[in-house]
Amino acid sequence: MTNYLAKRAGQMVLTLFLIVTLTFFLVQAQPGDYATFYALNPDLPAEVRAQIKESFGLDKPLWEQYLIHMKNTFTGNFGVSFGHFPRPVIEVLAERLPRTAVLFLTATAASFYIGFFLGKAIAWRRGGVLEYAATISGATLFTAFTPAFGLMMIWIFAFKLGWLPVGKFLDPLHMILPIVTLTLISFAGTMLLTRNSMLETMREDYVMAARAKGLPEKVVRDRHAARNALLPVVTSLVYSLIFAIDGSVIIEAVFSWPGTGMTLLDAVRSEDLPLVMGAMMFIGLFSLLAHVIVDVLYVYLDPRIRYQ
Incomplete structure (x- = not known):
């Protein structure tokens, strides 16, 4: 596992390098002068604009801007957000990320x-009233139009x-409505x-073998069937947490x-x-x-999985 994690760390650094590079050139390719968004804000004093242009190489050729941008990024200097009075980008993100994390976690x-x-209850007792009620209600909520449901x-x-x-974000009571709304919309995906x-x-044979040993049904369901059924569910859970960071626009706006x-x-x-x-x-x-967390959880949930 140690060798595998070291290899994945190298892959992460390379992938992150490509992400930063692609983002930089996509922004550069858009219409308009890139420097104007950074340093030509009329509300800033002339000396501050000059200092920002020099710090981020906005008065230099594109290849030099790219090298400075990569150096700044990998040393934690993400620039200044002029939409926030102005403030360093890292401060804005450090302030907003915990709010989204608390809500979506x-x-x-x-x-x-x-x-x-x-999900495990309706699978264990198929064809009952619980299965039909849970499936219909869950699927209905899962396909609901999020803005309309939130406003309702x-x-x-x-x-x-x-x-x-x-x-707003005033006290813990303000979390109840968005959390309940997100939970009602999201639980059906995990359930199904x-x-x-x-x-x-x-x-699987090991479930039938556990039943043949005379183990209680609850033990067979929870320790044998449900634990092995967790693999795809955990994968979906971890990825949903990550996508919530940038996919939370609708619920946060509502x-x-x-x-x-x-x-x-x-x-x-x-x-x-x-x-x-x-x-x-x-x-x-x-x-x-x-992706790394999912790989580690796979080994924990299924000891048969081994990485080279």
Whole structure:
């Protein structure tokens, strides 16, 4: 495993290098002068603009700008976000990432627990009322139009019933509505994936052997069938956490949640390119880490898997 992780670390560095390179040249290829977005903000003093242009090589040829950009990126200098008064990009991301992480980690954990519990239950007792009710309700919620469903939740529980507050990031109560909305929308994917994976593992020889030994049904279900059914479910869980970082625009916009989704949306609208490029760097890094985490979890969940 140590050799494998060292090899994957080298692959991650190379892939991250390609991501940063591609992002840099894509931004350079867009219409307009790239330097104007960085340093020609009329609200900045002339000496500050000159210092920024010199720091990031905006007055130099493209190849020199690229080398300076790579050096700055891999030393943690992602530039200045002029859409935030101005502030260093790393400060903006450090402020917004925890908000998105808290929201989506909580919702993902809740949806995973509910989905996995229901998935193994309906697979173990096929054809019952529970299977039909869970499948129909889960599939309906999973295919719901997220903005409309989120606004409906706000209208019912915040405006009509007055049970919950809504808007901004003020206190823990403001997390309830977005977390409940995300959980209701997301649990069906885990439930159906667990069900299908359980149905496959239940036909394996080791499950039949466990039953033949006279083990209790709960032990056969949880320790033999459900544990091996976890492999594709865990893969989906880890990847969903990573994609939530940049795919959270809709839910954060509906609930006015100032996380990375809203930050990226605002950055694109205001052409805040340093912030966009810094966010892309972090998203790429988290995506690469997700692949490594999945590989390690595979070995833990299935000891038969070995990496060279």
